[in-house]
Amino acid sequence: MPIQQQLNDSADLASGVMTTRDGARVPLLAVEIDVSVHDTVSNLTLRQFYRNGERVPIEALYSFPVGDLSAMHRLEVRIGDRLIRAAIDEKDLALAAYDDALAAGNRAILLDQDRPNILTLSLGNLLPGEEAVVTIGTASELERHGDSLRLLIPTTISPRYVPAEQAATLDPSELSDICPPLRNAVPYGLRLRVAIRGNSPVREVECVSHPVRTEFAGGGAVVTLCDRQTTLDQDVVLNIRFEAAPESSALVVRDGETECIAGVEFRPAFDAFPRQPCEIVFLIDRSGSMEGESIEQARRTLQICLRSLIEGDCFNIIGFGSTFESLFGTSVPYSQKSLEAATGHVSEIHADLGGTEMLAPLQFILGHKSFARRRVVLVTDGQVSNEDEVATLVASHPETAVFTFGIGRGVNEHLARIIARSGGGGAEFVFPGERIEQKVMRQFGRITGPTFTDVRLTWEGATPDLVTPGRLPPLSEDAVVRLYARLARNRHVRVTLHAVGPNGPLSWTQEFDTGDPIDEEALPALLARAAIREIEEEQVAQTDRSRSRRVARQDRLAVARIVALSRRYGVLSSETSFIGVEVIPDANPDIQPEFRHIPVALTRGWGSPTDGMLFERNYTSASPARSPLVGRAGLTLCDVESAHRSRPWADKVRPDPETQLLLLQLADGSWKLDSAFLTAVSLKKKALQPLLKQLAVDKDLGGRIVATLVALRHLLRDPDREAEWQFLVQKARLWLGALPARPPGSSDWEAWLDRELPMA
Amino acid sequence: MTPRRFSITELAQVAGISGRTVRYYVQRGLIPPPDGRGPGRHYGQEHLDRILKLRDLQRTGLSLDLATTALTGRACEPVPDEPIERELVTRLKLGDGLHLEVGPGTPVPTDRQLRDMTRRCRDILEPGNRNPDSGG
Numbered sequence: 041m042p043i044q045q046q047l048n049d050s051a052d053l054a055s056g057v058m059t060t061r062d063g064a065r066v067p068l069l070a071v072e073i074d075v076s077v078h079d080t081v082s083n084l085t086l087r088q089f090y091r092n093g094e095r096v097p098i099e100a101l102y103s104f105p106v107g108d109l110s111a112m113h114r115l116e117v118r119i120g121d122r123l124i125r126a127a128i129d130e131k132d133l134a135l136a137a138y139d140d141a142l143a144a145g146n147r148a149i150l151l152d153q154d155r156p157n158i159l160t161l162s163l164g165n166l167l168p169g170e171e172a173v174v175t176i177g178t179a180s181e182l183e184r185h186g187d188s189l190r191l192l193i194p195t196t197i198s199p200r201y202v203p204a205e206q207a208a209t210l211d212p213s214e215l216s217d218i219c220p221p222l223r224n225a226v227p228y229g230l231r232l233r234v235a236i237r238g239n240s241p242v243r244e245v246e247c248v249s250h251p252v253r254t255e256f257a258g259g260g261a262v263v264t265l266c267d268r269q270t271t272l273d274q275d276v277v278l279n280i281r282f283e284a285a286p287e288s289s290a291l292v293v294r295d296g297e298t299e300c301i302a303g304v305e306f307r308p309a310f311d312a313f314p315r316q317p318c319e320i321v322f323l324i325d326r327s328g329s330m331e332g333e334s335i336e337q338a339r340r341t342l343q344i345c346l347r348s349l350i351e352g353d354c355f356n357i358i359g360f361g362s363t364f365e366s367l368f369g370t371s372v373p374y375s376q377k378s379l380e381a382a383t384g385h386v387s388e389i390h391a392d393l394g395g396t397e398m399l400a401p402l403q404f405i406l407g408h409k410s411f412a413r414r415r416v417v418l419v420t421d422g423q424v425s426n427e428d429e430v431a432t433l434v435a436s437h438p439e440t441a442v443f444t445f446g447i448g449r450g451v452n453e454h455l456a457r458i459i460a461r462s463g464g465g466g467a468e469f470v471f472p473g474e475r476i477e478q479k480v481m482r483q484f485g486r487i488t489g490p491t492f493t494d495v496r497l498t499w500e501g502a503t504p505d506l507v508t509p510g511r512l513p514p515l516s517e518d519a520v521v522r523l524y525a526r527l528a529r530n531r532h533v534r535v536t537l538h539a540v541g542p543n544g545p546l547s548w549t550q551e552f553d554t555g556d557p558i559d560e561e562a563l564p565a566l567l568a569r570a571a572i573r574e575i576e577e578e579q580v581a582q583t584d585r586s587r588s589r590r591v592a593r594q595d596r597l598a599v600a601r602i603v604a605l606s607r608r609y610g611v612l613s614s615e616t617s618f619i620g621v622e623v624i625p626d627a628n629p630d631i632q633p634e635f636r637h638i639p640v641a642l643t644r645g646w647g648s649p650t651d652g653m654l655f656e657r658n659y660t661s662a663s664p665a666r667s668p669l670v671g672r673a674g675l676t677l678c679d680v681e682s683a684h685r686s687r688p689w690a691d692k693v694r695p696d697p698e699t700q701l702l703l704l705q706l707a708d709g710s711w712k713l714d715s716a717f718l719t720a721v722s723l724k725k726k727a728l729q730p731l732l733k734q735l736a737v738d739k740d741l742g743g744r745i746v747a748t749l750v751a752l753r754h755l756l757r758d759p760d761r762e763a764e765w766q767f768l769v770q771k772a773r774l775w776l777g778a779l780p781a782r783p784p785g786s787s788d789w790e791a792w793l794d795r796e797l798p799m800a
Numbered sequence: 801m802t803p804r805r806f807s808i809t810e811l812a813q814v815a816g817i818s819g820r821t822v823r824y825y826v827q828r829g830l831i832p833p834p835d836g837r838g839p840g841r842h843y844g845q846e847h848l849d850r851i852l853k854l855r856d857l858q859r860t861g862l863s864l865d866l867a868t869t870a871l872t873g874r875a876c877e878p879v880p881d882e883p884i885e886r887e888l889v890t891r892l893k894l895g896d897g898l899h900l901e902v903g904p905g906t907p908v909p910t911d912r913q914l915r916d917m918t919r920r921c922r923d924i925l926e927p928g929n930r931n932p933d934s935g936g
Contacts, residue, residue, distance in 0.1 A: 099827060101827070131819075132808075132809045135808060135809075135819045135820060135823060136807055136809055136819070138823075138835070139808045139819075139823055139826070139833075139834065140841055141810075142833070143833045143834045143841050144841065155931045162823075209816060209819045211820070211821050212817075212821050212824055212858075213818060213820040213821040213824035214818070214820070214821075216824060217820075282833055517921075604893070632833055634827060635827040635829075697843070
């Protein structure tokens, strides 16, 4: 069937209107993504539709992003009635086969992994008038964020900053692939369909990035984009909740005749531990790419973080770009004075420091001796090309844990994750307009909570010949441990996760049988990808970084292990490529294809302030109950068609009353009874006078007591959001508990307020 | 003497670049595709020489576009289609080798201001040759 018919969208394609840099037509017509989510695993099929509308044969080259947790396990191209299936081969051999095929006038397709989240497809010798449909099959994991799952599908490659020393050594082709040509708009659009199913019914789906249509049926949900074709200029982000969050579980699938693969997930529960003081250095990306809504999100993130600190903590704020600036010479104790200085500083930070030199400020921080448990909180969109160098630096300082907030519409997910993995921390992602309080609190729980070390596994019933991850990082309070193991069949297996916490050793056990594995293609691909990623990251730490990764000498044994895994499971890696060749019987090697480098769209919000428009958040739920996923600034929409409107970002970021209140909390946890406070809680002072008169303390302290109680009531009035304010509430209650005065006629301050000032 | 023959991998190794960059040069017409017909296609000394020349030019700090022009006598790629930024400025000569550009919307300095500016510039640029009137 001709592509035009398959797309059924000929009017929208506009092919031939847009040209590549050398004036030729863009041969990519459209991109289609089909995702099937089952609990925490997704299978994604990516289709790219090409047509050569020129009079000469062409070679198309397209670099595009994929999710950082993706395993690419299938590549094929259909041209007319012929199907070319590509196979995995070593990178050099695959390239030689491709080069040879094109030189001979034949047809070939090649898929390379430039970064774990950037692929480059070369489609050679597409003859005049020919149409091709490229299909790429990938499997990936959905990340748990609290009790929801997050599906992130990147659609474009944001411009990256290449540090000067790397630019001098980077291989020209690598630079070209990770920084493809950019356009404000591209002629090819996106169609997306996500089918969601789980062991329990889907409760709600929120799309924070695009207007979508969600249909619930039979316990599952199907999400499609409202537009017939959507521009590929920002990530697609879905937050999914099931009626019952998927439990810790083990899934067993067949692997050949005698083996099976188990995917096991642990969600260990820990007792609450008192908060320990620490040193926290906030490292804020102030490079040009953060301009607009990203820097605004960074400011809000920081303001909430600052209020989550407690007396006893030390902190500092460092902004970086081409250079870096430190608010304090060295970390200072958290006090009202330092909080005020930081608050003023944060409200004034801008994306005005130029490039993205991330190494220098990290070296500065890590080079200083820390007097307490040191944590670095990096807030960035991650648009750099030297991910490996940064990760290696962080990994070489195990005494400091590094946590990341990935911000923006086209965040470099790989950078945010690899730094967090290397630094023993965690990563959170914030899409513009998304509510951030929950994420900040979750991250702060990890940052300030206890760390459980010496994490290991023991196996009974069967010993796996491959387990990934091989080395388990320290665990934090809300840790989810996912592992894949290759085991013999027909065994009863007992696997135990061990860790050592502040009160001694802990363990959690799961049992499962390997006698009746199911057939499923995602899990073997995920096992292979996870095992390969571990070896790749070990390689990164050992590689001579003064040379480009494409020409650097690699450890032969590590390469052989990657190639073997990649071949066995048909999964793409840094050392292998997918290659497929079709011999054209009457090929003419004298006519070489013209090269067409396909441009990608500039990430939305980049370039000019007027681009910074935002779709209304689109949220649909199986039940009419209000969703805790949706911020107050967002809309709860069931009429999804009406969601397709936009309004300026400035409206979106206006803080809600709780956030306004949060900004007024003092370092000791109390609030001051002043006009700003009264405005935030929409009260007149007159209404609080009877309370003030009852207190036998000085006027200022009385005002602070009453203000703190009223603030607590405001923060806790919505039970769905209680967890978001936990650190502020704890601080306030500690302050009240330490007061010399007691509430008149009551033993509890909050009960006294409820009695004297009943809720309206 | 038998002419040297390389596979794409061998050529990349000898030239100290990646195989993908050899392909990158072929795609952009910076080196010709491999020679010969049938399974015996190969790269040769001419390819290697060109790559080494390109690499040398790039090492001198030349961008790939300029290196291409230097090597082939033609521009690598046409001028990009981004709009050209134009701005009218007023250029004033303050003295030998010293010029001032005033952008739109900024008033042109008075003669007195220009003289003062020239003197200060000279003080900074030629500290050993101070104007006796500068008072410093």
